[in-house]
Amino acid sequence: MAERSTAAVDVADNSGEQPLTAKADQSTADGVAMNPERDTDNDEAQGSGSDGSGRKASPPELHSGHKLARRYRLEECVTRLDGFSSWRAVDEKLRRAVGVHILPAEHVRARSVLAAARSSALLGDPRFVQVLDAVEENDLVYVVHEWLPDATELTTLLTNAPLEPHDAYQMVSQVASAMAAAHREGLAHLRLNPNAVLRASTGQWRIRGLAVNAALRGISSDTPQRTDTEAIGALLYAALTQRWPYESDAYGLSGLPKGVGLIAPDQVRAGIHRGLSELAMRALVNDGATASRHEAPCTTPEELVKAIGEMPRIRPPEPAFTTPPEYQRTTYQQGTYGRPAPHPGATQPLTTPPPPLQSRTGKALKWAVSALLIAALGLGSWQLADALMNQSGKSDDTNRSQTTGDGDKGGANHKQTAINIQGSQEFVAKGDAQHPGDVQKTYDGDPSSYWRTKSFTEGPSIAPLKPGVGIVYDLGSPTKLGTATLDMRYGGDHTTVELYAADSLTPPSLDSMQQIGKVTTTTNTATVKVTKSVKTRYVLVWLTAVPNSGYDSTLYAGAGYKQAIGEVKFTG
Numbered sequence: 001m002a003e004r005s006t007a008a009v010d011v012a013d014n015s016g017e018q019p020l021t022a023k024a025d026q027s028t029a030d031g032v033a034m035n036p037e038r039d040t041d042n043d044e045a046q047g048s049g050s051d052g053s054g055r056k057a058s059p060p061e062l063h064s065g066h067k068l069a070r071r072y073r074l075e076e077c078v079t080r081l082d083g084f085s086s087w088r089a090v091d092e093k094l095r096r097a098v099g100v101h102i103l104p105a106e107h108v109r110a111r112s113v114l115a116a117a118r119s120s121a122l123l124g125d126p127r128f129v130q131v132l133d134a135v136e137e138n139d140l141v142y143v144v145h146e147w148l149p150d151a152t153e154l155t156t157l158l159t160n161a162p163l164e165p166h167d168a169y170q171m172v173s174q175v176a177s178a179m180a181a182a183h184r185e186g187l188a189h190l191r192l193n194p195n196a197v198l199r200a201s202t203g204q205w206r207i208r209g210l211a212v213n214a215a216l217r218g219i220s221s222d223t224p225q226r227t228d229t230e231a232i233g234a235l236l237y238a239a240l241t242q243r244w245p246y247e248s249d250a251y252g253l254s255g256l257p258k259g260v261g262l263i264a265p266d267q268v269r270a271g272i273h274r275g276l277s278e279l280a281m282r283a284l285v286n287d288g289a290t291a292s293r294h295e296a297p298c299t300t301p302e303e304l305v306k307a308i309g310e311m312p313r314i315r316p317p318e319p320a321f322t323t324p325p326e327y328q329r330t331t332y333q334q335g336t337y338g339r340p341a342p343h344p345g346a347t348q349p350l351t352t353p354p355p356p357l358q359s360r361t362g363k364a365l366k367w368a369v370s371a372l373l374i375a376a377l378g379l380g381s382w383q384l385a386d387a388l389m390n391q392s393g394k395s396d397d398t399n400r401s402q403t404t405g406d407g408d409k410g411g412a413n414h415k416q417t418a419i420n421i422q423g424s425q426e427f428v429a430k431g432d433a434q435h436p437g438d439v440q441k442t443y444d445g446d447p448s449s450y451w452r453t454k455s456f457t458e459g460p461s462i463a464p465l466k467p468g469v470g471i472v473y474d475l476g477s478p479t480k481l482g483t484a485t486l487d488m489r490y491g492g493d494h495t496t497v498e499l500y501a502a503d504s505l506t507p508p509s510l511d512s513m514q515q516i517g518k519v520t521t522t523t524n525t526a527t528v529k530v531t532k533s534v535k536t537r538y539v540l541v542w543l544t545a546v547p548n549s550g551y552d553s554t555l556y557a558g559a560g561y562k563q564a565i566g567e568v569k570f571t572g
Contacts, residue, residue: 062087062102068142069135072100083107084216088147091132097147098132101216102140109218110141116211117143123185126425126436127178127506129198129208143212151198151206154235155251158194158242165273168239169314171197172232172279173508174205176308179228180301181428182210188224190214192231194238194251202423202474204505225300232304233283240265240272245284275311282307309509316503416482416571423474425505426451427540429467439471442568447487452555452564453546459561460494460545468498470542472505475570478535482571484517486526489555489564492547496520499528501536513540520545541568 062085066074072089079086084103091098103110117134124130133144154171157163163171175197179189189196191213198206214220221227237245244253245262256263262284266277278295283304285297298304421443426436434453441449453469462468475481484499497520500513507513516536517528546563549556555564 067092068100068102068140069137072098072142072144074100082217083109084113089144091144097149099145099147101143101145101212103142103216105136105139105141107141109215110136112215112218113143113212114141116215119185119187120210120212123182123187123210124433124436125178125181125428126433127174127204127206128182128210129206131212145208145212148198148200148206148208150201154194154197154199154239157199158238159252162242162269163239164317165276166314166316168236168273168276169308170203170504171199171205171239172236172276173305173308173512174504174506175207175235176232176301176304177506177508178205178207179232180305183225183228183301184431187211188214188221189228189231190219190221190224191217192228192235194235194253197235202505204425229283229298229301229304230285232301233280233298236276236280237265237284240276240280241268243268245280273314276314279304279307279311305508309511313503313512419475419479419481419570419572421473421568421570422476423505425472425474427470427472427507427542429510431466434469442471442565443473445567447566450489450555450564450566452489453543453562455556455558455560455562456546457560460496460547462544462546462561467510468542468544470540471565471568472502472507472538472540473568473570474505475537475539478537479570479572480533480535481516481530481539483530484528484539484541485569485571486528486541486565487567488524488526489552489566490547490549490562491522491524492549494520494522494545495526495543495547495563496545497526497528498540498542498544499530500540500542501532501534502538502540505538507538507540510542522547539570541565 062074062077064074064076068074068089071091071093073092074087074089076088077085078088084101084107087100087102089098089100090096101113103113107113114134114136117131120128121131121134129146129148131143131145133142135142135144162168175192179192182188187210189207189210191209192207196207196209196213198208200206234245237243238251238253242253244250244255247255247258249255256268262281264277264281266272266274279298282295282298285299298307424439424442426433426439432454435451438449438451442451451471456462456465458465481499481501484497486497488495497518498515499517500510501516502513514532514534516532516534517530519526519528543563546561548559548561550559556562
């Protein structure tokens with residue numbers, strides 16, 4: 001049940017949905033249809049799932065164990081609605097769980113679903129649940145996507161309590177940044193709700209159903225950027241208050257009291273972070289609502305990302321340590337073993353110890369011990385002096401051998417320890433990703449496998465085309481970092497590597513991180529020394545300049561400014 005609740009695609013729940021015009025082919029750009037040559041006069045019919053002839057398009061007769069393309073074995077139907085069905089399945093070729101949407105090829109929305117799935121797959125942004133395949137065969141259209149059994153829906157997270165301020169801040173930052181990137185490519189979500197937002201076990205937030213969920217349901221909007229921005233505001237509102245910001249109940253959350261309108265989160269629940277409360281209201285400006293404290297409203301995800309960047313960063317809470325219990329004395333006290341237990345209330349006599357060595361024999365013993373100590377000290381001093389005289393001829397060589405070179409003062413005492421990398425994520429500050437599927441090759445122990453950048457026509461500086469490219473690494477726990485060493489494929493003029501300390505595996509922007517080191521090299525090895533003493537769990541390795549290299553038959557088809565990273569190693 002846990003797997004079903006976290007990975008099943010949200011296409012059946014209509015609760016809390018605001019009325020939207022049913023134009024199935026307008027889910028990818030403001031006012032621009034994905035399929036403009038199609039007749040859209042009969043919008044109501046298109047939203048109902050009919051096949052255009054007045055008959056309902058019935059889903060194909062499928063069952064558990066059925067195989068698609070001799071590869072995807074259906075396991076459990078999680079949704080059957082409006083002429084389509086959604087399944088948990090197994091990819092027998094790659095031996096992994098996947099999700100599948102299936103609908104008849106003659107379904108009125110089949111073409112829109114295929115187009116939306118293929119557009120979403122081309123985005124390739126790891127912040128979204130990835131579309132793996134979109135196929136039409138044997139009178140069926142099916143879309144295969146990732147299945148995330150270790151992720152938890154925001155709906156489930158809000159069952160017991162609101163999110164902590166830091167968690168809510170991370171959620172809205174990552175979701176807004178991801179949707180801003182999607183809209184730059186002309187893609188909208190239009191069904192962004194608590195069922196569509198997942199938190200992975202690593203703490204990363206993922207979004208499922210980009211463009212596809214809306215296409216399956218025939219949902220569109222004349223202003224998709226505004227629609228998605230308001231949806232992000234509703235997510236933040238729910239995360240802060242555990243209430244849905246409309247009068248109707250939805251997603252297991254109670255709505256606002258009828259007749260009071262949209263009130264700020266910090267008026268719904270005491271102790272809510274004021275900055276996050278204002279941010280939610282700025283994103284929810286609609287239908288008579290006004291921006292909180294007269295701040296300018298955010299009408300696009302890009303504006304929302306900018307507003308988040310202007311906020312002071314919200315630090316994670318300090319770990320709570322429990323007070324250890326008080327020391328309890330045991331009953332095993334010295335001198336009581338083997339003696340009968342005293343009777344209750346009985347007074348035990350105290351035995352006075354005899355005076356130490358006060359007799360004539362004791363005094364003689366003290367003088368004998370003193371004499372032996374004096375003799376031992378004299379003998380030890382003579383042996384030490386003899387040893388020093390024997391070693392006087394070798395003192396210069398010994399001194400030279402104990403002197404460290406290159407200004408290393410006691411460096412041997414500070415042994416660098418390797419830090420194991422627990423996870424990674426490509427960071428995209430602007431434009432497209434590079435090769436997000438290859439980031440694990442930078443720490444797989446194989447120096448012949450690479451994560452590579454795109455090939456640029458100008459350089460070495462990547463700006464102004466992009467501020468840089470790089471990967472965020474998870475070190476497992478907050479660590480005091482010493483150095484980062486990169487083994488790269490190309491030398492030449494020149495490669496610049498910068499290190500940043502981040503708060504998560506998916507930081508919202510470059511400005512949200514702190515630079516802790518930088519180096520420029522003309523060889524294929526870069527060692528970046530940390531210049532600021534900080535403890536961090538997440539580290540961004542950021543390339544801002546790459547050398548010009550020629551044709552590479554293995555990785556690149558032509559010459560250009562580019563770089564590839566084979567291995568990254570951290571020491572602390």
